Amino acid sequence: MAFVHLDVLCFYSLLICTAFSSVSSNAEIKVNPPQDFEIVDPGYLGYLCLQWQPPLFLDKFEECTIEYELKYRNIDSEDWKTIITKNLHYNDGFDLNKGVEAKIHTLLPPHCTNGSEVQSLWSEATYWKSPQGSQETKIQEMDCVYYNWQYLLCSWKPGMGVHFHISYQLFYWYDGLDHATQCPDYIKVDGQNIGCRFPHLEASDYKDFYICVNGSSDSHSIRPSYFIFQLQNIVKPLPPDYLSLTVKNSEEVNLKWSMPQGPIPAKCFIYEIEFTEDDTTWVTTTVENEIRIARISNESQQLCFLVRSKVNIYCSDDGIWSEWSDQQCWKDLSEEKRSLFSSRHILLTE
Ligand SMILES: *[C@@H]1O[C@H](CO)[C@@H](O)[C@H](O)[C@H]1NC(C)=O
Ligand SMILES: *[C@@H]1O[C@H](CO)[C@@H](O)[C@H](O)[C@H]1NC(C)=O
Ligand SMILES: *[C@@H]1O[C@H](CO)[C@@H](O)[C@H](O)[C@H]1NC(C)=O
Numbered sequence: 067m068a069f070v071h072l073d074v075l076c077f078y079s080l081l082i083c084t085a086f087s088s089v090s091s092n093a094e095i096k097v098n099p100p101q102d103f104e105i106v107d108p109g110y111l112g113y114l115c116l117q118w119q120p121p122l123f124l125d126k127f128e129e130c131t132i133e134y135e136l137k138y139r140n141i142d143s144e145d146w147k148t149i150i151t152k153n154l155h156y157n158d159g160f161d162l163n164k165g166v167e168a169k170i171h172t173l174l175p176p177h178c179t180n181g182s183e184v185q186s187l188w189s190e191a192t193y194w195k196s197p198q199g200s201q202e203t204k205i206q207e208m209d210c211v212y213y214n215w216q217y218l219l220c221s222w223k224p225g226m227g228v229h230f231h232i233s234y235q236l237f238y239w240y241d242g243l244d245h246a247t248q249c250p251d252y253i254k255v256d257g258q259n260i261g262c263r264f265p266h267l268e269a270s271d272y273k274d275f276y277i278c279v280n281g282s283s284d285s286h287s288i289r290p291s292y293f294i295f296q297l298q299n300i301v302k303p304l305p306p307d308y309l310s311l312t313v314k315n316s317e318e319v320n321l322k323w324s325m326p327q328g329p330i331p332a333k334c335f336i337y338e339i340e341f342t343e344d345d346t347t348w349v350t351t352t353v354e355n356e357i358r359i360a361r362i363s364n365e366s367q368q369l370c371f372l373v374r375s376k377v378n379i380y381c382s383d384d385g386i387w388s389e390w391s392d393q394q395c396w397k398d399l400s401e402e403k404r405s406l407f408s409s410r411h412i413l414l415t416e
Contacts, residue, residue, distance in 0.1 A: 095174070095184050096186075097124075097127070097172045097174050097184055097185075098121035098122045098123060098172065098186055099171055099172055099189040100121055100170050100186075100189050101118065101119040103118040103170055104116075104117060104118070104191050105166060105168060107195075109245065110246060110276060111162065111238070111276035111277065111292060112160050112274075113158070113239070113241075113274065114157065114159075114160050114193065116136060116138060116156045116170075117154060117155040118154055118155070118189065121172050121186060127174060127178055129178065130174060130178035131152060131175070132172055132173065132174055132175075133150055133151065133152055133173040133175065134151055134170050134171070134172060135170065135173055135185070136148070136149045136150075136151065137149075137168065137169050138158070138166065139166075140160055140161050140164045140165070140166055141164050141165040141167050141192075141194075143164075150173070159274045159276065161292060161294065162194075162278070162290075163291065163292050164194070165193065166192065166194065167190070167192045168190070168191050168192070169188040169190045170188065170189050171185050171186045171188045172186040173186075198287040198288070199288045199289035200286075200289065201289060202227055203228060203281070203283075203286060203287070203289045204225055204290075205222040205223065205225060205234060205281075205291050206222065206223045206224070207222060208221075208222045208293060209221050209222070210277070210300055211300055211386060212298075212300045212301045212302070213301075214304050214330065215271075215297075215298070215301045215303070215329050218267060219262070219263055219264070220236065220262050220264075220277065221262075222260060223260065224258065224260070225288075225289075230283055230284070230286060231283060231284070232281045232288055233259065233283065234260075235248060235279070235281055236249040236252075236277060237249070237277070237279075237280070238264070238277045238278075240267075240276065241273050242269050246276075249262035249263075250265055251263040251264075251265070267297070270297055271296070271297050271298045272298060274294050274295075275296060275297055276292070277292070277293040277294075278292050279291050296382075298381060298382040299382050300384070300385075300386065301330070301377045301385050301386065302386035302387070303328070303375045303388045304326035305373070305374055305375060305388045305390060306323040306324060306325060306326055306337065306388075306391050307323065307324055307326070308324040309321070309373065309391055309392070309394035310394065311369060311395070314358075317360060317364060318358055318359070318360055319361060319396075320356065320358055321356065321357050321359060322356040323337070323355055323356075323391065324355065325355050326375055326388065330377065334381035335353065335355070335376070336351055336376050336379075337351060337352055337353070337354075337355065337373050337374070337375050337376075338350075338374050338375075338376070339352065339371055340371060340372050341359055341369070341371045342369070343362050343366045343368075344363075344366045344367060344368055346362060353378055367398040369395065369396045370396075371394055372390050372391050372392065372393045373390070374387050374389065374390045375388045
């Protein structure tokens with residue numbers, strides 16, 4: 067939304083500019099585009115630096131703070147991101163599987179020009195990693211899971227229909243690491259790397275996490291694959307445990323469980339409960355670790371439930387459900403006692 071708004075602003079300032087130019091001398095005020103605009107890749111697997119120098123002949127506008135309007139996107143994406151800044155650089159993350167394009171112009175705010183904003187022409191820059199290797203050599207089905215917000219594990223499959231040996235390698239970087247780092251502990255099948263167990267990651271949440279899987283082979287070049295995600299969005303918690311089911315009276319049951327052990331704070335969980343009353347099963351969710359459930363019938367004889375957990379929207383944009391917990395059941399033994407055999411049977415198996 068913000069970008070749309072900015073675009074509308076620009077549009078208006080253009081209108082005003084055009085309107086004024088026919089009646090006043092403001093049309094004479096011109097400013098040059100920024101110089102030496104370039105996209106620099108510091109080797110962080112997608113985190114790029116856009117940088118530029120001030121325009122020529124700025125001395126005419128000494129009293130002015132000039133601004134720059136920067137627009138950039140991955141080639142093929144629909145929308146430009148728009149930034150207005152007084153600085154001479156801007157950093158952001160890009161998908162290096164694709165090219166990057168950017169443009170920038172100088173803005174003179176209205177107080178410098180007696181009323182209307184003046185813009186320079188655009189300076190443009192592009193960047194792409196020259197593609198090596200064929201599409202078939204890229205890894206497939208990359209899957210990364212941050213188990214219990216503690217252990218990151220990624221796995222992949224070798225390129226489609228590749229009949230020669232490829233040694234794949236994984237590199238990762240996030241803000242806080244000095245340089246792109248290679249996976250220290252590969253998961254291997256038949257001597258080929260098909261996954262990575264990451265070491266403990268310090269201060270790595272809520273920021274972009276960049277991965278590149280490239281590789282080498284004796285006979286072919288290998289096409290690298292790039293990935294960007296945020297770790298808090300791929301957390302798969304442990305299932306809850308210590309389930310208890312208390313029948314309060316003929317109308318209500320109380321379900322309770324313990325939140326999974328580990329570093330995930332209690333406020334970050336959502337639980338899904340699958341509750342079965344005799345032959346009826348239904349599902350509900352809660353962010354507490356306890357819930358009251360109204361029985362459908364006061365004569366139901368078996369009540370069971372199980373729970374699974376996920377990181378909720380207060381702590382992440384996305385998440386992966388845990389496995390289901392073990393099931394916890396309650397049986398109406400007073401009913402069962404009518405049949406001695408089945409009562410015995412139940413007592414023995416529980
Ligand atoms: C703005 O207007 C004033 C007075 O009309 C004039 O002296 C000044 O040169 C103008 N400034 C610019 C940048 O045109
Ligand atoms: C894989 O990527 C890393 C990090 O960018 C780089 O240092 C390494 O040389 C690349 N390996 C190959 C075989 O291209
Ligand atoms: C169940 O509910 C019905 C109707 O509300 C009531 O007549 C009956 O006594 C209740 N049975 C038990 C076991 O509480």
